[in-house]
Amino acid sequence: MLYNEPSPLEVRVLSRRFGLPNSASIDTYLATDGYKALRKALEMKPEEIIEEVKTSNLRGRGGAGFSTGMKWSFVPRTSPKPKYIVVNADESEPVTCKDRVLIENDPHQLIEGMLIAALAADAHAGYIYIRGEYRYLIDILDTAIAEAYQHGYLGKNILGTSFSFDAYTHTGAGAYECGEESALLESLEGKRGIPRIRPPFPAVVGAFQCPTVLNNVETYCAAPAIIRDGGAAFAALGVPKAGGTKLTCLTGHVNKPGVYELPLGFSVDKMINEVGGGIRGGKKLKAFIPGGSSCPVLTAAECEGLTMDYDAMAKRKTMLGSGGVVIMDEDTCMVKVALRIMRFYAHESCGWCIPCREGTSWLRKTLVRFHDGMGQRDDIGLIGDLAKNMLGRTFCPLGDAAALPTISIVEKWAAEFEAHLNGRPCPYENVSQLVMA
Amino acid sequence: MTFSPELEAKFDKLLKSYPPGRQRAAMVPMLLFAQDEVGSVTRELVDEVAKRVGVQALQVDEVITYYSMLHRKPLGKHHVQICTNISCLLTGGEELWKHACAKLGIGHKEVTPDGRISLEEVECIGACSWAPALQVNYDFHHQVTPEKLDQLLDRLRKLT
Ligand SMILES: Cc1cc2nc3c(=O)[nH]c(=O)nc-3n(C[C@H](O)[C@H](O)[C@H](O)COP(=O)(O)O)c2cc1C
Numbered sequence A: 001m002l003y004n005e006p007s008p009l010e011v012r013v014l015s016r017r018f019g020l021p022n023s024a025s026i027d028t029y030l031a032t033d034g035y036k037a038l039r040k041a042l043e044m045k046p047e048e049i050i051e052e053v054k055t056s057n058l059r060g061r062g063g064a065g066f067s068t069g070m071k072w073s074f075v076p077r078t079s080p081k082p083k084y085i086v087v088n089a090d091e092s093e094p095v096t097c098k099d100r101v102l103i104e105n106d107p108h109q110l111i112e113g114m115l116i117a118a119l120a121a122d123a124h125a126g127y128i129y130i131r132g133e134y135r136y137l138i139d140i141l142d143t144a145i146a147e148a149y150q151h152g153y154l155g156k157n158i159l160g161t162s163f164s165f166d167a168y169t170h171t172g173a174g175a176y177e178c179g180e181e182s183a184l185l186e187s188l189e190g191k192r193g194i195p196r197i198r199p200p201f202p203a204v205v206g207a208f209q210c211p212t213v214l215n216n217v218e219t220y221c222a223a224p225a226i227i228r229d230g231g232a233a234f235a236a237l238g239v240p241k242a243g244g245t246k247l248t249c250l251t252g253h254v255n256k257p258g259v260y261e262l263p264l265g266f267s268v269d270k271m272i273n274e275v276g277g278g279i280r281g282g283k284k285l286k287a288f289i290p291g292g293s294s295c296p297v298l299t300a301a302e303c304e305g306l307t308m309d310y311d312a313m314a315k316r317k318t319m320l321g322s323g324g325v326v327i328m329d330e331d332t333c334m335v336k337v338a339l340r341i342m343r344f345y346a347h348e349s350c351g352w353c354i355p356c357r358e359g360t361s362w363l364r365k366t367l368v369r370f371h372d373g374m375g376q377r378d379d380i381g382l383i384g385d386l387a388k389n390m391l392g393r394t395f396c397p398l399g400d401a402a403a404l405p406t407i408s409i410v411e412k413w414a415a416e417f418e419a420h421l422n423g424r425p426c427p428y429e430n431v432s433q434l435v436m437a
Numbered sequence B: 001m002t003f004s005p006e007l008e009a010k011f012d013k014l015l016k017s018y019p020p021g022r023q024r025a026a027m028v029p030m031l032l033f034a035q036d037e038v039g040s041v042t043r044e045l046v047d048e049v050a051k052r053v054g055v056q057a058l059q060v061d062e063v064i065t066y067y068s069m070l071h072r073k074p075l076g077k078h079h080v081q082i083c084t085n086i087s088c089l090l091t092g093g094e095e096l097w098k099h100a101c102a103k104l105g106i107g108h109k110e111v112t113p114d115g116r117i118s119l120e121e122v123e124c125i126g127a128c129s130w131a132p133a134l135q136v137n138y139d140f141h142h143q144v145t146p147e148k149l150d151q152l153l154d155r156l157r158k159l160t
């Protein structure tokens, strides 16, 4: 099912089957080039598959943007240990709702992507780790997996070859940290989702202590198109160092929020005003989050001339992240935004390492007090200092994810913090109440 | 402990899904699926799952406290989970939350006296582009307005 109208400006590669009748069924999949890439990959050498993925310039869609071809090449294919494919469908980064639509509308594309990765890594089993809240997706995937077994795309001797592969779904039970790859692997093994020390990376020591390819749902979903139409064709859709398209979750104060598939390098202005139909109520843009709540927040001025790609975002000291875009209008209280973001990280910190556990909870307390009008001038510096002391000092990147947006907000919108001083109530509170009335 | 045949089938499948000797991996899915049937993670359920995956009950207890969806006490029949994370916050999620609390007279993780409805303020549930959003048990409700929430709660109060 589609929850928003598609935009004519989209380039629909991964979402090409969205909206077709029974788009999740294997019949629809097969009628629209489904499992063609698998047939092709079965005739290719693993090195050739990896080469094709490198050519595509596909970068991980889970947040970090690491080259997928490189990642696949790190798996020691000749190791005597079994190798595993793990799909990160934890999708818990706030503002991210794209893996959900990918699985709901086209589960076979994900299964085919896993099979291609399995051929590249010599893996024979794969797990799809799905956040617990997405229960209906487990049913959709289990149905698709059963169909794929019936049609000979999963199981023993796939399509009459010597290649065998089994796919399983695995549910999480509510924990953002389990989206972090090493915590996910602990969780998959039936433990608390505490991150592992790295190196070794999952490519070498991953699921059940064996070599593992671990990617985001959208990353695997790109593989069939890459193998089917060639890596070069995929690369050409994007910008020089980042190929293809990105499912972008447009949210916040826009007229037409929704999940849209846009080529990498798409103009931010066009995304807000044409794809998103402009800002609600004709208001002005105040702040912009490009890829989930862990990214540094940009001002309207910083968005000028900006494009949606990894390098362009890095130049503005932020990240493309998971593709979760937040548009905030001129009436948004940035102290409140900082506070809500920190409440999330304080709640989700797994408690394993002290800088993250203590840092996030102190920041939450300080921000709550500040927003309630009980802040002191010194708090403004303290918020920045606390966040900076967490940066780079935590066991896994959750600490950075909490620190980065906070530092950017307190530095760029210091004036709003000033305006909350001296027991004054939040200057925006009435405005937002008016909006809701 | 006895479960429905459907749940037993799920357990069988889960226990065969992981490499030999790694059956502990089935623990969290088993607990969550069983909780949906039993209503909460009871002492008895912990012991049963521990036995089936081959670990000490304490090792199951230790895992349960980590996962926010696993709970020891029963929730309402209809568990209403309202997201107030950033995309929902900007589109009225917090007002929905306050509205639901006022209307039902209960707060975070509380249950109405008749046991019908429970409330929880949740983090992002992956419906940000169709915010504000909530879930009733596992069902999503998108672009919720205070009026839609009223209708929903009235319906849930009457539903058996
Ligand atoms: C705290 C935290 C949460 C994360 N959550 C997710 C997630 O929900 N989904 C996801 O795909 N990646 C998530 N990641 C990134 C993963 O660690 C990992 O980089 C990614 O799944 C790799 O896949 P990719 O190369 O295809 O992007 C998270 C990282 C951190 C630090």
Ligand code: FES
Pocket: A094, A095, A096, B083, B084, B085, B086, B087, B088, B089, B123, B124, B125, B126, B127, B128, B129, B131, B133
């Ligand atoms: S922020 Fe509410 S669903 Fe994502």
